[in-house]
Amino acid sequence: MAKIGKDSKNSKTIDSKKITRNTKRITTTTTIKKLKNVIDKTSSKKQIPDDEGLDANIFVSTNKLIESLHAVRVLQVSYEGKNIEKKALFSEESKFVHLQVELKKVTPNMSTFIHEVKLPNHWRTKVNQDTCLIVPDVYRNPLDDRDADLEATKMKYADILEAGNAADLIKDILPMRQLRNEFRPHQLKKRLSLEYGTFLCDRKLFRNKYDFLPRFIGKAFWIDHKKVPFMIDLNLTSEQLRPHIESKLDSVQIYLSGKGSSISVCTGSLEQPDEALLSNLKTLLSIIKEKFQNNVRTISIKTNRSISVTFYMDLGSSNDITLSQKHEHLSLPKFVEDDFDLEPNSTIRVYRDGNVSVIKNNNSNDTDSIEDDDDEVETQ
Numbered sequence: 001m002a003k004i005g006k007d008s009k010n011s012k013t014i015d016s017k018k019i020t021r022n023t024k025r026i027t028t029t030t031t032i033k034k035l036k037n038v039i040d041k042t043s044s045k046k047q048i049p050d051d052e053g054l055d056a057n058i059f060v061s062t063n064k065l066i067e068s069l070h071a072v073r074v075l076q077v078s079y080e081g082k083n084i085e086k087k088a089l090f091s092e093e094s095k096f097v098h099l100q101v102e103l104k105k106v107t108p109n110m111s112t113f114i115h116e117v118k119l120p121n122h123w124r125t126k127v128n129q130d131t132c133l134i135v136p137d138v139y140r141n142p143l144d145d146r147d148a149d150l151e152a153t154k155m156k157y158a159d160i161l162e163a164g165n166a167a168d169l170i171k172d173i174l175p176m177r178q179l180r181n182e183f184r185p186h187q188l189k190k191r192l193s194l195e196y197g198t199f200l201c202d203r204k205l206f207r208n209k210y211d212f213l214p215r216f217i218g219k220a221f222w223i224d225h226k227k228v229p230f231m232i233d234l235n236l237t238s239e240q241l242r243p244h245i246e247s248k249l250d251s252v253q254i255y256l257s258g259k260g261s262s263i264s265v266c267t268g269s270l271e272q273p274d275e276a277l278l279s280n281l282k283t284l285l286s287i288i289k290e291k292f293q294n295n296v297r298t299i300s301i302k303t304n305r306s307i308s309v310t311f312y313m314d315l316g317s318s319n320d321i322t323l324s325q326k327h328e329h330l331s332l333p334k335f336v337e338d339d340f341d342l343e344p345n346s347t348i349r350v351y352r353d354g355n356v357s358v359i360k361n362n363n364s365n366d367t368d369s370i371e372d373d374d375d376e377v378e379t380q
Contacts (some may be wrong), residue, residue, distance in 0.1 A: 007102040012138065058285040058298060059312045065281055068301055068311040071095060075306040076270060095127060095270050097277060099284055100308055102298040104318040113259040114228060117287050121276035122250040123269035129170040129197030133157065134213065134229055136202055137177045150175050160234055161328035164241030169249065171196070177203065180216065189220040198249060206231045208338060226255055254287070261297075263288075270303065291295055295321050 053061040063232040065111075135157045143149040161167040183189050193199075199221075205213040206229065214228070221227050230248040234241070254265050267284055268277040281301070288296065294316065300308035340348040340358055349357045 007132075017202060029058070057289055058282050059289060059296070060280075062265060062278070063082065066274065066277055066312050068309050069097075069281075071275055071309045072301055072303060072306060073270065076303050079303075079305050091195055096123070096266050096268060096304060097268045098302055098304070099265050099267045100298075100300045100302065101288055101292075101296060103261040103263070103319045104295050104297045104314070104316070105323060106261045107256060107258050108323055109256070109258045112222060112255055114231070115254040115256065115287065116248075116251045117254060117265075117284060117292065118251045118280045119267075121268070122248055122280075123272055123273060124197075126271040127269050130195070131169060131198045131200060132172050132174055132196040133161075133170045133232075134174045134176065134199065134201040134205065135181060135234070136204055138176050142177060150178055153177075157234065161241070164236070164238040164244050164245075166242040169242070169245050170200070176213070180212075186218065186220060189218060193220045193225045193227050194218075196227075199227055200232050200245070201229035202234050203231040211336075226253065226292060227252065252284075254284075254291075256291075267301070295323070342367065 006330050008253065053063055056354060058065070095190065107289060135153060137149075138153045138156050139149060143152075154173045158167065161170055182314060183192050214222075217228070221229075231251075232245055232248055236244055252265055252267070254263060265284060268280045285299070288299075294314070296312070297314055298310050299312040300310040302308040335349045335351045336345050337349045337359075340346045341357060345359075345361045347359050347361070349359060351357070
């Protein structure tokens with residue numbers, strides 16, 4: 001009796017396990033059917049096939065870009081719904097839409113090259129974004145009064161911006177002496193890069209990567225947050241200054257280096273309408289197509305907190321890609337010239353091949369002044 005009862009209990013137990021498994025299968029099958037019904041309903045709308053409307057300049061069709069933008073908005077809403085308590089904390093940093101490009105083959109260049117792209121609809125009109133302007137010092141030698149020295153530099157360039165009706169575009173003016181003395185540690189540079197949305201600088205400070213400013217800002221600006229200052233010309237007329245600054249503020253930067261195959265660039269904000277985001281995407285994709293041709297593996301879009309939505313993929317082999325190394329010296333000027341303090345009325349030139357020359361000015365009263373510009377005194 002006990003044995004029979006034991007076997008019956010085991011049989012009941014086995015039967016219950018089978019029932020549980022069957023129930024799970026039924027539930028899973030029902031869920032899959034529901035998902036299929038939802039997909040069928042959404043796909044029942046008239047859509048353009050992938051092959052129709054394909055634009056070779058932007059890799060995919062316009063319809064595919066619209067679907068991808070809609071998917072990103074849905075994912076962002078889903079994320080905010082799951083993190084209601086953290087919404088206030090991450091609302092500012094999760095507004096932006098990023099375009100991510102994965103290359104088939106890493107570019108062979110050893111330096112970082114920056115391509116500026118002007119967007120037709122920049123998000124700075126929808127999202128408050130502070131701008132910092134880095135300027136040269138007025139006095140070569142600092143004054144005894146530090147505050148007076150910095151104030152003199154700030155006032156000079158504030159007057160230039162005011163004359164060009166561009167004062168409202170810049171929040172703060174940062175003299176080079178203040179940047180050099182107060183932001184030397186890496187952590188302070190990193191904090192500075194996060195404090196402003198965009199950085200501008202006088203082109204005199206950023207003539208090439210060997211100048212002091214591009215070397216001083218370091219990893220925090222070049223790699224961590226990719227906020228290398230845009231170069232502007234402050235010697236323009238008052239009528240030209242504001243449009244010149246606005247064109248820089250409406251631009252984004254594509255960083256290209258030989259240290260990885262991934263590229264990420266901000267393309268807009270979710271505060272913008274789909275038409276504005278779509279035009280920005282098309283502009284960036286056309287530049288990427290021009291620069292990289294068939295070296296693009298995948299293209300995706302995402303926000304800071306959502307998963308990426310891939311809308312283009314090329315399964316071709318990387319062995320078919322042939323890249324040529326870009327020579328650094330082609331982007332450098334023939335020479336860099338500056339005042340030479342060790343000899344009166346003279347300037348010093350440093351050529352890109354490493355030669356150094358001292359040039360005396362023609363208006364010098366010195367009897368040994370050089371009248372012919374080709375005559376140079378080399379100091380190596």
